[in-house]
Amino acid sequence: MTRTDLSLVVREDVPPQQIRSGPRSEQDAEARVALMRAADVGDAVMGRLVDAYGAPAAVEAIRNRALPAKFAAEEAAQERPPDLTARLNAWYARLAAVNPAADLEAGERSGARLIIPGTPAWPTQLDQLGAGRPLGLWVRGSADLRLACLRSVAVVGARAATSYGSHIAAEFGVGLSESGWTVVSGGAFGVDGAAHRGALVAGSPTIVVLACGVDVCYPRGHNTLFADVRAQGAVISECPPGVHPTRARFLIRNRLIAALSRGTVVVEAAVRSGALNTAAHALTLNRHLGAVPGPITSEMSAGCHRLLRERKAVCVTSPEEMIDLVGVMGDDLAPHVQVPGRPRDKLNEVTKRVLDAIPARGGAGPASIAVAAGVGLDVTLSALGGLAAAGYIERSANGWRLCKQTVSYRKAAESAVLDPPPAPAPDPDETPPYPDDCATSPA
Amino acid sequence: MTRTDLSLVVREDVPPQQIRSGPRSEQDAEARVALMRAADVGDAVMGRLVDAYGAPAAVEAIRNRALPAKFAAEEAAQERPPDLTARLNAWYARLAAVNPAADLEAGERSGARLIIPGTPAWPTQLDQLGAGRPLGLWVRGSADLRLACLRSVAVVGARAATSYGSHIAAEFGVGLSESGWTVVSGGAFGVDGAAHRGALVAGSPTIVVLACGVDVCYPRGHNTLFADVRAQGAVISECPPGVHPTRARFLIRNRLIAALSRGTVVVEAAVRSGALNTAAHALTLNRHLGAVPGPITSEMSAGCHRLLRERKAVCVTSPEEMIDLVGVMGDDLAPHVQVPGRPRDKLNEVTKRVLDAIPARGGAGPASIAVAAGVGLDVTLSALGGLAAAGYIERSANGWRLCKQTVSYRKAAESAVLDPPPAPAPDPDETPPYPDDCATSPA
Numbered sequence: 001m002t003r004t005d006l007s008l009v010v011r012e013d014v015p016p017q018q019i020r021s022g023p024r025s026e027q028d029a030e031a032r033v034a035l036m037r038a039a040d041v042g043d044a045v046m047g048r049l050v051d052a053y054g055a056p057a058a059v060e061a062i063r064n065r066a067l068p069a070k071f072a073a074e075e076a077a078q079e080r081p082p083d084l085t086a087r088l089n090a091w092y093a094r095l096a097a098v099n100p101a102a103d104l105e106a107g108e109r110s111g112a113r114l115i116i117p118g119t120p121a122w123p124t125q126l127d128q129l130g131a132g133r134p135l136g137l138w139v140r141g142s143a144d145l146r147l148a149c150l151r152s153v154a155v156v157g158a159r160a161a162t163s164y165g166s167h168i169a170a171e172f173g174v175g176l177s178e179s180g181w182t183v184v185s186g187g188a189f190g191v192d193g194a195a196h197r198g199a200l201v202a203g204s205p206t207i208v209v210l211a212c213g214v215d216v217c218y219p220r221g222h223n224t225l226f227a228d229v230r231a232q233g234a235v236i237s238e239c240p241p242g243v244h245p246t247r248a249r250f251l252i253r254n255r256l257i258a259a260l261s262r263g264t265v266v267v268e269a270a271v272r273s274g275a276l277n278t279a280a281h282a283l284t285l286n287r288h289l290g291a292v293p294g295p296i297t298s299e300m301s302a303g304c305h306r307l308l309r310e311r312k313a314v315c316v317t318s319p320e321e322m323i324d325l326v327g328v329m330g331d332d333l334a335p336h337v338q339v340p341g342r343p344r345d346k347l348n349e350v351t352k353r354v355l356d357a358i359p360a361r362g363g364a365g366p367a368s369i370a371v372a373a374g375v376g377l378d379v380t381l382s383a384l385g386g387l388a389a390a391g392y393i394e395r396s397a398n399g400w401r402l403c404k405q406t407v408s409y410r411k412a413a414e415s416a417v418l419d420p421p422p423a424p425a426p427d428p429d430e431t432p433p434y435p436d437d438c439a440t441s442p443a
Numbered sequence: 444m445t446r447t448d449l450s451l452v453v454r455e456d457v458p459p460q461q462i463r464s465g466p467r468s469e470q471d472a473e474a475r476v477a478l479m480r481a482a483d484v485g486d487a488v489m490g491r492l493v494d495a496y497g498a499p500a501a502v503e504a505i506r507n508r509a510l511p512a513k514f515a516a517e518e519a520a521q522e523r524p525p526d527l528t529a530r531l532n533a534w535y536a537r538l539a540a541v542n543p544a545a546d547l548e549a550g551e552r553s554g555a556r557l558i559i560p561g562t563p564a565w566p567t568q569l570d571q572l573g574a575g576r577p578l579g580l581w582v583r584g585s586a587d588l589r590l591a592c593l594r595s596v597a598v599v600g601a602r603a604a605t606s607y608g609s610h611i612a613a614e615f616g617v618g619l620s621e622s623g624w625t626v627v628s629g630g631a632f633g634v635d636g637a638a639h640r641g642a643l644v645a646g647s648p649t650i651v652v653l654a655c656g657v658d659v660c661y662p663r664g665h666n667t668l669f670a671d672v673r674a675q676g677a678v679i680s681e682c683p684p685g686v687h688p689t690r691a692r693f694l695i696r697n698r699l700i701a702a703l704s705r706g707t708v709v710v711e712a713a714v715r716s717g718a719l720n721t722a723a724h725a726l727t728l729n730r731h732l733g734a735v736p737g738p739i740t741s742e743m744s745a746g747c748h749r750l751l752r753e754r755k756a757v758c759v760t761s762p763e764e765m766i767d768l769v770g771v772m773g774d775d776l777a778p779h780v781q782v783p784g785r786p787r788d789k790l791n792e793v794t795k796r797v798l799d800a801i802p803a804r805g806g807a808g809p810a811s812i813a814v815a816a817g818v819g820l821d822v823t824l825s826a827l828g829g830l831a832a833a834g835y836i837e838r839s840a841n842g843w844r845l846c847k848q849t850v851s852y853r854k855a856a857e858s859a860v861l862d863p864p865p866a867p868a869p870d871p872d873e874t875p876p877y878p879d880d881c882a883t884s885p886a
Contacts, residue, residue, distance in 0.1 A: 316752075
């Protein structure tokens with residue numbers, strides 16, 4: 001654990017950066033594939049080792065059971081120093097059984113390609129994961145991962161989504177896709193699947209991030225979906241071919257979903273849900289986080305509501321609002337929800353007061369209307385003329401009264417006296433509380 | 444409009460505060476009732492006039508069509524000076540037709556009492572409305588308005604509530620009421636009515652704030668509800684008896700709902716809804732504002748979602764969370780949503796790793812499990828023993844494998860090796876993604 005020779009001999013004259021940014025040899029790829037098997041996904045100690053000394057040297061160090069002394073010292077200086085001996089033993093034991101050439105061949109056979117940090121195909125936003133950055137990514141599909149993820153949104157949520165959640169996820173998939181945004185998600189049933197299906201329908205690439213090898217179909221029921229995704233987007237994973245998902249891999253996979261995309265939207269999540277883990281990764285990475293509200297009677301929305309209540313997430317009710325969140329200022333603004341206008345809105349204040357003062361039954365003379373409205377008689381007379389011409393009011397034997405909201409409105413619609421001519425649509429929430437609905441007492 | 448004598452003669456030696464806080468004579472009450480008819484509800488100019496000179500002097504000034512010069516000068520100095528002449532003319536015209544004695548009699552006949560600012564019965568939180576404070580309140584019902592509103596929440600929302608909205612409003616009515624909080628709301632169908640009904644069921648007083656006279660039943664269909672409210676709570680209004688609701692009165696009434704309560708929760712509201720007007724009043728008055736989320740597919744929740752999105756309101760999903768918002772720190776805390784625990788959570792990290800490394804089919808020996816888990820052989824052996832005793836795993840011909848989640852778990856529940864003994868409940872969202880669900884490829 002304390003032999004320094006290795007790094008000195010192999011890398012003495014080459015600074016680490018140059019190694020990382022140089023062209024990748026096949027040797028490097030093979031070493032990374034071996035290390036993918038040796039270390040757990042997201043192993044930050046391995047990440048630091050490879051970043052500092054390169055993958056081939058790391059393999060050699062592990063095979064020799066001797067880490068560079070400088071590295072060991074740096075790890076010991078970490079805030080929470082790892083148990084390097086145990087780690088090295090675990091790596092060593094696994095490395096003994098590894099056959100990287102077979103892995104590369106298996107990948108090739110399944111049509112997957114290996115993408116390595118520092119190469120042009122690498123999505124550089126993953127570098128924000130620091131030492132937890134994957135050693136490489138297996139990509140299966142037609143899409144250019146880096147290009148597709150430049151404008152991408154992670155749509156995540158419950159596997160046991162309700163029909164509401166699945167519907168919303170699909171709507172978001174379609175909406176994001178139609179606006180030129182790539183969907184990034186896992187491969188689970190429920191929200192993940194629905195989001196991918198929506199994106200596929202709209203014709204944009206969509207990215208499935210798996211917690212198993214890209215040649216493993218989990219869940220099995222998504223065999224066809226994954227095939228469709230490969231044809232139009234990509235299925236990716238940091239696990240070597242053939243690897244099965246485990247609980248831990250799912251949680252660690254989530255950081256990739258958050259890191260690949262500009263922002264994450266949680267469609268449906270119970271208070272204990274993997275989607276909230278992705279949301280936490282998004283916050284840690286300073287990415288945007290949205291949450292879709294749902295009925296408070298639904299447990300599957302409780303996680304979203306908690307994010308909203310704790311003000312960790314922005315309330316997002318449409319794909320446009322999500323794009324507004326992650327998009328470029330000005331270019332990707334969501335249209336402000338339009339308040340539906342009503343013809344009455346266009347009346348001026350005085351005319352509205354006069355209209356409010358006119359009884360629905362019986363009738364009232366201009367003088368009493370003027371007193372009730374609190375405006376002058378001359379103004380009242382002029383307003384009454386306009387309102388009558390526009391079909392709001394009519395003259396009865398006892399004076400002015402409100403029109404019944406009938407066909408007469410449409411007749412009056414051609415009137416030029418008030419612009420625009422009103423055809424007051426019946427509105428359940430805002431119907432005028434006119435006296436004809438009242439029960440007792442005189443005016 | 445420029446006679447100064449009035450104020451000088453009548454009020455010269457008495458500072459305004461003393462007048463306002465002194466005992467109210469019948470003369471004062473009668474003058475206020477007259478002014479309620481003369482001015483529109485919420486007329487701030489009238490409010491300032493009465494605050495400065497008292498109601499009887501204000502009546503006299505209007506009858507004489509001569510406002511104190513000092514007052515006129517102050518009004519002219521306002522940021523947006525009102526048209527005092529027009530205002531005075533409107534007041535004068537209405538005052539001519541007023542019979543305050545008849546109003547007081549009508550109120551008494553309907554069982555209403557008049558509450559006046561400065562008296563012990565007055566809810567002083569209304570004074571935050573400044574000059575827009577009502578001239579008085581007509582109260583019909585058994586409840587002590589001031590006492591009932593000390594701990595009160597306004598539950599507001601759409602008249603055209605969905606069944607979801609009505610359900611939630613009733614739940615909030617019950618929940619608030621059971622926790623000793625008074626519901627304040629309007630008298631409309633939908634959310635208002637449901638909230639009151641919930642509060643009535645739970646047995647607490649509930650306050651209906653009307654936009655018409657307390658003897659007017661609007662809407663007519665709430666005749667029985669209002670009778671029940673009067674028996675247990677109170678129906679109140681700033682409008683004189685017999686007055687019918689108008690559009691303007693509804694909007695101005697909303698400030699009373701917001702001002703009476705410690706906070707407002709919007710249950711359901713379209714983007715154009717009177718409830719959002721109440722919400723705006725609550726924000727202006729620096730009261731707490733909550734919004735209940737709903738399906739984003741429902742237009743009746745769009746107003747709530749906008750409040751959440753603009754971070755004007757806190758996401759509220761239960762009466763407890765609303766009480767947490769408006770209540771006394773510490774006393775009224777909402778219970779934090781409990782994340783349901785699972786037996787597996789209590790396993791230590793190493794045991795979890797070992798469990799994750801055990802195949803569901805076939806079987807594996809301790810050595811290969813140790814390599815897969817990345818832990819030492821001795822630790823693995825110890826963990827395997829515990830897991831087997833607890834019923835997680837079993838020995839097969841080919842080594843250790845996962846148990847099928849069957850009755851055997853219950854048998855093992857008595858085991859003392861791992862505490863607590865697990866009986867992993869099937870969880871749709873978090874079921875372990877074990878290899879038996881996977882399709883292809885070797886381990």
